Amino acid sequence: MQVMIIGAAGMIGKKLARKILSDRSIGTRSVSRLTLVDIVAPQVDTFSEVEQVCVTADLSTDGAAKRLIASRPDVIFHLAAIVSSDAEADFEKGYLINLDGTRSLLEAIRLQSDTEPYCPKVVFTSSLAVFGVPLPDEIPDDFVLAPLSCYGTQKAIGELLLSDYSRRGFLDGIALRLPTICVRPGKPNKAASGFYSSIIREPLIGQEAILPVPRELRHWFASPRSAVGALLHAATIDLAPLGARRSLNLPGVSASVGEQIEALRRIAGTRATDLIKEVPDPAILRIVSSWPRAFSAERAKNLGFRAEESMDEIIQAHIADELGGTLN
Secondary structure, three states: OEEEEEOOOOHHHHHHHHHHHHHOEEOOEEOOEEEEEEOOOOOOOOOOOOEEEEEEOOOOOOOHHHHHHOOOOOEEEEOOOOOHHHHHHOHHHHHHHHHHHHHHHHHHHHHHOOOOOOOOEEEEEEEHHHOOOOOOOOEOOOOOOOOOOHHHHHHHHHHHHHHHHHHOOOOEEEEEEEOEEOOOOOOOOOOOOOHHHHHHHHHHOOOOEEEOOOOOOEEEEEOHHHHHHHHHHHHHOOOHHHOOOOEEEOOOEEEEHHHHHHHHHHHHOHHHHOOEEEOOOHHHHHHHOOOOOOEOOHHHHHOOOOOOOOHHHHHHHHHHHHOOOOOO
16 A cells, blocks of 8 residues: 655654554555655654655645656545644735645546546545634534634635545545644644643743643643544545545543643643743734634544543653653
8 A cells, every 4th residue: 555644744744654654554454655745855764664755845836746646645644734823924825835735636636537547545634723703612523614714714625625526536535623732742833722732842841831821711632642543543444434524523632721731730740830931922812712622523433533531641642752751
């Protein structure tokens, strides 16, 4: 089986690639070739018997998607996007990357079947930002899409395109509305949600973190480990039971910022929590306060998707995966 990861230089892309290379399979199917694609040169430092191909490409440029799909991968993970704050700040860039790039990929897949049948499985990462206020305390699986950001709108359109191309038989697609991934390793990015990770990540290594929103703000979380697990699970299951509704709300943990900080205190003590400094940012609050707080995620659970059940578990996963399992 040939697999392609588009957005392979990102945090989730790297972790997904390492897992595939380590296992040399997805589910019961062995992987013979893994193609890693990103706008910057993707690199994976995992030795594997699986053939690795690294490609620098921008889906939004003419012909890029066609050249990528010419190898006819069996499974395509489409993770590439610019983050929420960037998409809001640069309207044209957001639509070029997040929407036009996605459409170009789907069109390249469709046109591949002109010569001989081709119907790959496509796993697309969507976002909770496809929803907007007013929101119930817990969002059911059939809740209406009403994004209040450019990023959310671009992801919602991507979901609709994926469903339509799947309905027409050009591909077999599924869109995963990932919870906010926490704790993200590495340096802070420009995502509006980035502080959710930084208020845990930085204090755990003795660094100050900025909290731009009130502690009462509640959100929906899962770890990077869970995100990779969800992507791989999506690539193994039969998607026919989804019918025309190809988008899933994934399981996660609903927690307020205050509950995040309390979980940090339980695990790392007040020495860590004292490093969190509250500096209100109305622009960040305006974006993230329009996002969901909790989901029922029954469709995903019934299909076998799982995540952590507490913020303590999420923090412990970060310590195990990124800090060697212990705190200094």
